[in-house]
Amino acid sequence: MTGQRALARHSLAVARRNLVQVKNDPGQLLAATLTPVLFTVVFLYVLGGAISGGQAGYQQYLMPGIMAQTVTVASIATGIGLNLDFGSGVMDRFRSLPIARSAVLTGRILADACRLVLGQLVVLGFALVIGFRVQTGVLPAVGAVLLMSLYGIALCWIAAYVGLRIRSMQTVQTIGFLWLTPLQFASSIFAPASTMPDWLRVFVEVNPTSLVTDTCRGLLIGGPVAGSAAGALLWIAAMIAVFAPLAVREYRRRP
Amino acid sequence: MDTAIETVGLVKQFGDKRALDGVDLKVPAGTVLSLLGPNGAGKTTVVRILATLTRPDGGRATVCGNDVVREADLVRRLIGLTGQYASVDENISGWENLYLVGRLTDLPRRRARARADELLEQFGLTAAAKQLPRSYSGGMRRKLDLAASLVGEPRVLYLDEPTTGLDPRSRNALWAAVRARVATGTTVLLTTQYMEEAEALADSVVVMDNGRVIEAGTTDQLRARVGGKVLHIRPTRAADLAQVLRALAGAGLAGASLDAGAGLVRMPIAGDAELTTAVGALASSALPIAGIDTHVPSLDEVFLSLTGAQPAGSGDAAQVRA
Numbered sequence: 001m002t003g004q005r006a007l008a009r010h011s012l013a014v015a016r017r018n019l020v021q022v023k024n025d026p027g028q029l030l031a032a033t034l035t036p037v038l039f040t041v042v043f044l045y046v047l048g049g050a051i052s053g054g055q056a057g058y059q060q061y062l063m064p065g066i067m068a069q070t071v072t073v074a075s076i077a078t079g080i081g082l083n084l085d086f087g088s089g090v091m092d093r094f095r096s097l098p099i100a101r102s103a104v105l106t107g108r109i110l111a112d113a114c115r116l117v118l119g120q121l122v123v124l125g126f127a128l129v130i131g132f133r134v135q136t137g138v139l140p141a142v143g144a145v146l147l148m149s150l151y152g153i154a155l156c157w158i159a160a161y162v163g164l165r166i167r168s169m170q171t172v173q174t175i176g177f178l179w180l181t182p183l184q185f186a187s188s189i190f191a192p193a194s195t196m197p198d199w200l201r202v203f204v205e206v207n208p209t210s211l212v213t214d215t216c217r218g219l220l221i222g223g224p225v226a227g228s229a230a231g232a233l234l235w236i237a238a239m240i241a242v243f244a245p246l247a248v249r250e251y252r253r254r255p
Numbered sequence: 256m257d258t259a260i261e262t263v264g265l266v267k268q269f270g271d272k273r274a275l276d277g278v279d280l281k282v283p284a285g286t287v288l289s290l291l292g293p294n295g296a297g298k299t300t301v302v303r304i305l306a307t308l309t310r311p312d313g314g315r316a317t318v319c320g321n322d323v324v325r326e327a328d329l330v331r332r333l334i335g336l337t338g339q340y341a342s343v344d345e346n347i348s349g350w351e352n353l354y355l356v357g358r359l360t361d362l363p364r365r366r367a368r369a370r371a372d373e374l375l376e377q378f379g380l381t382a383a384a385k386q387l388p389r390s391y392s393g394g395m396r397r398k399l400d401l402a403a404s405l406v407g408e409p410r411v412l413y414l415d416e417p418t419t420g421l422d423p424r425s426r427n428a429l430w431a432a433v434r435a436r437v438a439t440g441t442t443v444l445l446t447t448q449y450m451e452e453a454e455a456l457a458d459s460v461v462v463m464d465n466g467r468v469i470e471a472g473t474t475d476q477l478r479a480r481v482g483g484k485v486l487h488i489r490p491t492r493a494a495d496l497a498q499v500l501r502a503l504a505g506a507g508l509a510g511a512s513l514d515a516g517a518g519l520v521r522m523p524i525a526g527d528a529e530l531t532t533a534v535g536a537l538a539s540s541a542l543p544i545a546g547i548d549t550h551v552p553s554l555d556e557v558f559l560s561l562t563g564a565q566p567a568g569s570g571d572a573a574q575v576r577a
Contacts, residue, residue, distance in 0.1 A: 006361070013358035021346040024387060089342030093403065096306045097359045098331035 003100070010099040014107025018081070019114060032074040032119045036066045037126060043190055044130075051191060060135075060221050063127040064144070065189035068213040070119050071152030072184050076176035078112050078156040079163025083172050086164070086254060102248050109156050116152040120145045135221045144219040147232065151212045154239035155180075161243050164250040183209050208235035259284040259319055259411050259442035260305060266313030267300050267466075274300045276466040277314065284319075284410075287433075287443040289457035291450065297466040298446035299339060302415045305444065306336045318411055335409030337401050339416045343388045349399050350375060350384040353406055360407035367406075374402040378432065394425025401432060412436060414445045418452060430455055450551060484549045486533060489519040491543035496520060498542055506536035524549070 022028050044055055044062055052058040082105075085091050094104050124145065128134075134141050159176060166172050186200065187209035193201050204210050211232040218225035260282040267275040275297045282288045290298045303309040304316055307327040315322060321329040336342070343352050350371050357367030375381045378398040388396055397417060404412060414433065418426040433456055437443055447453055453460045454474045462470040462477070470477060490499050496513050499520045503511045508529060511522035524530050530549065537544060 009361075010359055013355055016358075017344065017347055017351065017355045020348075020351050021344075024346055024348075088345065089338045090344045091342075092306075092308055092336065092338050093342040093356070094359070095308055096331060096334060096336040097356070097407075098328055098361075099359050103359075 007100045007103055007106070010103035011106040011110055014094075014104055015110035015114075018108055018111035022111070022115065028077065029115070029118075032070060032077070032115065033122050035073050036070045036119075036123045039069060040066055040126070040130070056131075059127075059130070059132055061192075061217070062190065063123075063132045064217040064220050065187075065213050066127070067120055067123050067144070067148050067216060068151070068187075068189055068209055069184055070123050071116055071148050072155060072180050072209065074112070074116055074119050075152055075155035075159045076173065076180070077115070077159075078108060079159035079161075079172050079176055080169065081112075082108060082160055082163040082251075083166070083169050087169070091254075101252055105160060105247060105251055109153060109160065112156045113149060113153050116149045116156075117145065120148050133221075136219060140219040144216040147212060147219070147229075148216055150236055151208065151232065154208075154236045154243075157240055157243040157247055161247040161250060164247060164254060183207065188213050206231075208232060208239070211235060257284040257319075258282065259286075260288070260317070260444060262301070262305070262314065262316040264314035265301065265304065265311050265316055267297075267304065267309065268312045274466050275304075275311070278463070278466070278468055280461060280468070282442055282444060284442050285437075285440045286458045287437055287445060287456050289453035289460045290444065290446040290463055291448070291453050291460055292446075292463035293448065295465075296463040298463055299415055300466075301463075302336075302413045302444065302446060306334060306413055307331055332407075333410045335404030335407065335412045337397070337404045337412070337414045337417055339419070343396060343399050343403060345387060345389045348385050348387055349380055349391070352388065352399060352403055356403050356406040362406075370406055374405060378402050379428075392425070394421050394428065397421060397425070397429055398432070401429065405436065409441065411442045411444070414443060416446055416448065419448070426452075454551065484524050484530075484551060486522045486524050486530065486549055487519050487547070488522070488533075488537065488544065489546040491545045493518050495542050498540065499537070502536050502540035502542065503533060506532050508533055508536070519546075 040062070043051070043066075044059055048055045048058040048062070052061070085094075085104075091104075095101070124141075158179075162175050163172050166175060182203075186203050187207045188204060189209060193204040193210060196204060208231075211228045212235075214228040215225050215232050217223060218228070258281055260280060262278055262280045265275050265278040265280075266273070278297065278301060280288070280301070290301060292298050300309065304311050305318060305323060307323050307330050310324055315324075317323065318330045319333050321333070323330050343349075344355070347355070353371035353374055354367050357370050358364070362370060372381075372384075375384050378401070380395060380398060380402070383391060383395060388399055391399065401414075401417065412433075417433070418429055421429065430452075433443065433445075437456075443456070445452070445456055457474060459471070459473050460477050461468055488499055490496060493515070496515060496518070500511055500513055503520070503522060508522065511520055513520055522533065524533065534547070537547070
């Protein structure tokens with residue numbers, strides 16, 4: 001039995017455990033599914049008229065953004081889940097078993113990836129119901145969902161690091177909220193960067209959320225994607241390359 | 256006999272506090288060793304080091320010859336851990352808890368399923384298999400925790416205060432489960448605050464205080480050193496206390512002491528002969544006696560005897576109990 005295969009098997013076992021947890025307490029999914037619906041109502045119906053003079057055009061612009069917003073909100077759960085695990089005795093059980101230490105982390109991320117994809121499908125379904133139209137095709141739409149989920153996974157690794165680094169659950173939640181706010185709002189989720197002042201535009205244009213959102217917009221309603229897709233993938237790779245090892249190191253360090 | 260667990264000069268420092276200050280232990284394979292001591296004695300730290308959860312700052316520890324730091328993965332294949340606070344996942348069912356551990360100890364799916372069913376049956380939890388441990392009683396939770404630590408058929412089992420807070424029936428059930436496990440040749444390291452628990456399960460006992468081993472031996476040796484059992488005699492009239500004392504002294508029994516507050520006379524007894532003499536002396540004195548019973552020394556009394564001081568925080572427990 002090679003180490004890699006054992007790691008995969010153990011990660012799957014932990015992922016199953018985390019998904020069974022969700023099955024037993026579906027309320028966990030509420031935040032990730034209801035938040036985007038609320039934001040759609042606020043931005044499309046309350047502010048849409050003021051932002052772009054009507055709902056019809058803005059809807060096509062906004063809904064890919066709401067998908068991005070969904071993954072950023074959903075990523076907080078990774079940090080909270082790991083933090084809770086450490087607060088209970090269950091981590092002692094895991095750490096006294098002959099499994100790779102990273103299996104608990106990769107298992108968690110794997111389960112969260114399933115959660116992210118599910119969230120994306122729910123939001124996309126909701127968007128279609130209220131009148132959003134995919135103007136490209138099935139394959140580009142699948143690509144959009146996958147890219148969003150991949151970005152979500154990168155965010156989950158950061159959340160995992162925060163959840164392990166910080167002991168208090170409240171602080172984990174607060175920090176998650178704090179760093180995700182500029183990532184969500186100083187982006188092209190709700191309005192194009194070109195409408196913003198120069199100093200802000202500099203940030204918005206390099207914000208990975210903007211790059212991912214713009215790519216998905218292209219994939220769903222048409223338009224150029226090559227430039228933003230390259231930037232988005234680069235960001236995702238860099239985030240995972242930096243924060244996955246940091247999270248694993250933090251996991252090992254916890255007494 | 257093979258040595259299953261060995262520690263040599265184990266040291267652990269937490270900030271300013273020296274949690275372990277040179278602990279030497281040796282547990283022969285197939286035996287039960289009980290670590291006895293008050294809160295903060297360092298018992299849990301020893302278990303956590305032996306379970307590869309905490310690294311020692313000095314000394315070394317081996318499980319079946321494998322170093323707990325350098326060969327942690329080999330050690331993890333040999334051990335099962337039942338923690339002080341039941342380490343089960345509250346958010347998945349009892350069955351899922353056992354299945355998860357089965358998969359993580361590399362049992363094939365079908366075998367992991369069968370093992371989960373088997374253990375639930377063995378611990379009388381089959382009816383609660385699908386429920387979340389949140390809805391379990393304290394005793395059921397501990398049983399599930401013990402079952403989880405047995406999934407991988409460990410050769411060495413750690414039980415960290417397994418019955419603290421349990422009612423007597425649940426405690427007895429857990430003890431029976433541990434005995435059944437020991438009968439199959441498993442080595443057990445048990446930490447407890449209860450002398451009674453050590454006596455019920457352990458072949459030998461190590462008493463710890465302030466991160467050090469202060470006494471070691473079999474339960475009988477330990478009890479002999481502490482002075483065997485203690486006889487409590489309660490005369491009907493408190494005014495007769497001194498008379499009782501005199502009657503015992505007249506029969507050649509020394510060491511009795513008077514506890515006016517509790518209204519009784521205490522006397523350490525070394526064996527059955529002394530007990531017989533004492534009862535005879537009381538009978539011929541014809542003093543009215545309301546109660547007479549023997550007590551195994553409580554942990555407090557063991558500590559009084561071994562350290563000459565009351566363990567911190569235990570107060571007057573011995574007095575109140577009498």
